[in-house]
Amino acid sequence: MAKKQEKTQDFSKYIRLFWILFLGGFMVVIFLFLLASWGVFGPLPDHTVLENPKTNLATEIISSDGKTLGKFYFNDNRTPVSYDELPQHLVDALVATEDARYYDHSGVDARGTLRAIFKLGKGGGASTISQQLAKQLFHGEGSKNIVERISQKAKEWIIATKLERQYTKEEIIAQYFNIYDFGNNADGIRSASRIYFGKEPIELDVKESAMLVGMFKNSSLYNPRPERNPVGVKNRRNVVLAQMEKYGYIDEKLKDSLQKLDLGLRYSPESHREGTATYFREYLRAFMKDWTNDEANRKPDGSKYNINSDGLKVYTTIDSRMQLHAEEAVARHMPRLQAEFFHQNTPDRNPTAPFLDLDKNQIDALMKRSMRQSERWRHMKYDLRKSEKEIIASFEKPTKMSVFAWKDGKPSEIDTIMKPLDSMRYYKHFLHPGMMSMDPETGHVKAWVGGMNYRHFQFDHVKQSKRQVGSTFKPFVYATAIDQLHLSPCDELPNTQITIEANKFGNPEPWTPKNSDNKYGGTRTLKNALANSINTITARLMDKVGPQPVVDLVKKLGVESEILAVPSIGLGTSDISVYEMVGAYATFANQGVYTKPVMVTHIEDKNGTILYQFTPESRDVLSEEVAYVTVNLMQGVTQSGSGSRLRGKGRDKWRADYREIITGYPYEFTNPIAGKTGTTQNQSDGWFMGMVPNLVTGVWVGAEDRATHFASITYGQGAAMALPIWGMYMKSCYEDETLNISKGDFKKPENLTIEVNCENYNPNQGGDSENSDEDIPEELDF
Structure with missing residues (x-):
């Protein structure tokens, strides 16, 4: 009996010890919480910080059709999304995998915590989504020191409960998705879904959502890129799918079918040197730098905006669809043109390759x-x-x-x-494009391609580069003559050589330009002369009006480059940028009104407050009549001149190898098109300026150095170097009916006093058209 009593007393002693330890441990935990809340383990964020947690947000560049063209950021490529922009299965995957009782606790999961304590973490961690958000927001990775880790954990619990009081469950989930770093510059769910799958978060399917949620375990380890750990990522994704099935978010049949599928990765990195509209984005970076440096554009506290971290939204005029069409046209044409250039400039064919002369x-x-x-x-x-x-x-x-x-x-x-010097010489071989497309009425720039590959060639050939424009300058001379002399496209001038004497118009020496084909005689109508780039006719017009009025007109058309008032400018000796040329030509399509090109419509801060709104700049330069007649002249270029290949004419007479260079031919446009080709004296620069009523596009192609060029006009003319890019671009634009690119006529003034129909003007005139570019002559416009 005594022994039995002794055993009972011993057992009760253990019970008392258990409760002492349990209550003591509980009091220690409570005390730990109190110490954390008193700031003993370091300061805790107050309610203002909890309301506005500090995270770096990338500046987003948005196209006119609402697509993201790119971002400016330093370390964090983050653009937040709201809960409504997340698909439900993405949320379900997160809850099933990371915090199954998320909707039942207030920041700390007691059951999970006890399980983790008793199993020493072997049964899984106890961090809730709220705790993980607290860690991401306020102290990052946990310390390896056990004491520091315990203090961090206590702070996580405190912050998590505060977050739960401050935000709804949905807001916490959205914040967690927005804060997480998914690797490869994929900061936040929006960047991750764009970079890994090329879509917005709301467009993610179940297996894609499961893969991204699986990366929460360790985005460095579970990196889906082919050269990293795609197998591990797939296995982890399948664990997430299994968790979704376990908690009833998907059924077993769907789980089994999805687990068999590949990742379906569409990896498209978002970096400053890759992606869409890279050259435009770099122009925009300079624009934004100037904007932020302006003291008129400051934050409420007087500090400067940071384009890499303040989450600005820059709304641009670029249309993502047209930008894609432009880049694809360049990508199709340039390799073929380059291949021909390499073929012609082998050391055997040209010992000084890539240079000539x-x-x-x-x-x-x-x-x-x-x-x-x-x-x-x-x-x-x-x-x-x-x-x-x-x-x-x-x-x-x-x-x-x-x-x-x-x-x-x-x-x-x-x-x-390779020797760096040899690599420099190697790069001298390459031909480069520059292209810009603009709505002439609004001035909105729709596409901007400054080169063929920004990663290797950073120089922008739209705005930075200025090159001789060749015969694309001639319409400015014709417009001046029409304005001053009231000439008609049907008026005839002698196709004979003319000499402008020394000292006339300040010309230091006599100037006697030649036609590219050295053929003279008879007369030419203005329309025929411009279509076939007859230099003698341009020289005669320059002799009648003088170079200074031409320069004055060009300046009013928005050209800021230096232009000397000498007669030879009429043949395109001036260096002008693609940006300036498109703005100038757009004035003709816009009934004589110059509208300054616009690239940015407005800028917003991260809260949607408008910080900048553009103000249109326009001015009357020419009368509607003069603008229309000049356009009518340029329509002749695409009807019977150097741009006639846009109509698909003469293709049976073309050599097969030449057709390979004219990518996308035949274009077979039937709608009204006005334009002008341009080629410089040694074929170093090829141009095409093309217009329809609501879109003006300029294209330039040439090498870095003017000593690098085609040996003959066959390949070195603007109609071969630049026009194919315009043709393919416009074909793609017309095929996309949502763009509403005009196929109609240019607007004709109601009271037109200048006759543009040569049949009515003079039934007997016709002009010599034997030099029409339909037959692809070896010579063309200079």
């Missing part, structure tokens, strides 16, 4: 200039403080590098070992 000393001087202008020279001289001798020697040292190349018609890179 230069001797060895001239080439050496050109390369030395290029060395001094290079980033390598700048870095070694100013950053590394190297001597000139050391810098020059570095250009002769073979180095591992990746160089640009066209492969199977697509941009690619070649890993090689």
Whole structure:
């Protein structure tokens, strides 16, 4: 009996010990909470910080049709979305995997915490979604020190409960998706869904949502890129799908079918050198830098906006569909043109390749200039403080590098070992494009392609580059003559050589221009002369009106580049940018009203407050009549002149190899088109300016150095170098009926006093059209 009593007493002692330990532990936990709430383990965020947690938000560049073109950011490529922009299965996947009792607790899951304590974490962690958000927002990765980790955990509990009081369950989920770093510059769910699947979050399907939720475990380990861990990511995705089935969000049949599928990754990185409209985005970066530096554009507290972290929204005029059509046209044409250029400039065919018309000393001087202008020279001289001798020697040292190349018609890179000087000479071979498209009435720029690959070629050939414009300048001379002399497109002038004497118009020497075909005689109507770029007719018009009125007109048309008032400008000797030329030509399509090109409509802060609204700039330059007659003249270029291939004419007479260069031919447009080709004296610059009533587009193609060019006019003319890009671009635009690109006539003034129908004007005139470009002559417009 005594033994039995002793055993009972011993058992009760253990019970008391258990309760002492349990209550003591409970009091320790309570005390731990109190210490954390008193700030002993470090300051806690107050309610103002909880309401506005500090996260870096990327500036978003938005197209006119509501698509994201790109972002400006330093480290965080984050654009937040609301809960309503998340698909339900994405939310379900998160709850099923990370916090099954999410809707039943107030920030801390007691059952999960006890389980984690008793099983020492082997049965899974106890962090709720609210706790994980608290960690992401306010202290990041946990410490490995056990004492610090316990204090961090206590702070997480406190912050999590505060978050639960401050926000709804839905808002906490949205914040968690927005804050998480999914790797590969995919900060937040919106960037992640765009980068990994090329779509907005609301468009994600179940298996895609499961993959992204699976990455919450460890986005560095579960990186889906093919060269990283796609197998592990698929396995982790399947765990998420199993959790969704376990908690009744999907059925077993769907789970089994989805687990068999591949990831379906459409990896499209969002970096500053990749993606859509890269050259435009860099122009916009400079625009935004100037805007933020203006003291008139400040935050309420007086500080400057940071375009990399303040979450601005920049609404642009670029149409993402038209931008894509423009980039695709460039990508289709340039590899073919480049292949022909390489074919013609092998060392056997051209010992000075890629240069023409230069001797060895001239080439050496050109390369030395290029060395001094290079980033390598700048870095070694100013950053590394190297001597000139050391810098020059570095250009002769073979180095591992990746160089640009066209492969199977697509941009690619070649890993090689090459002297930097040889790589510079290699890059001198490449032809580059510049293209801009604009609505002439509103001035809204719809497409901007400054080059073929921003990763390797950062120089923008839309606004930065200025090159000789060739015969695309001639319409300015014709417009001046029509304005001053009231000429008709049907008026005839002698096709004979003319000399403008020295000192006339300030010309220092006599000027006697030649026609490209050296053919003279008879007369030409103005329309026929412009269509076939007859230089003698342009010279006669320049002799009648003088160069200064032409310069004055061009300046009113928005051209800011320097233009000397000498007669030879009529043949396109001036250097002008694509941006300026498109703005100037748009005035003709806009009934004589110049509208300054617009790229940004407005800017908003992260809360949607408008910070900037553009103000249109326009001015009357020409009468409607003069503008219409000039357009009518340029319509002749696409009807019977150097732009007639847009109509599909003469293709049976073209050589097969030439058709390969004229990508996309025949275009077979039947609608009214006004335009002008341009080719410089040595075929170093090819232009085409094309217009329909509501869209004006300019294209330039040429090499970095003017000594790099085609040997003959066959391939070096604007109709071969630049016009195909315009043709393919417009075909794509017309095929997309949502764009509403006009196929109608240009607006005709009600009281037109100048006759444009030559049959009514003079039934007996016709003009010599034997030099029409329908037959692809070896010579063309200069």
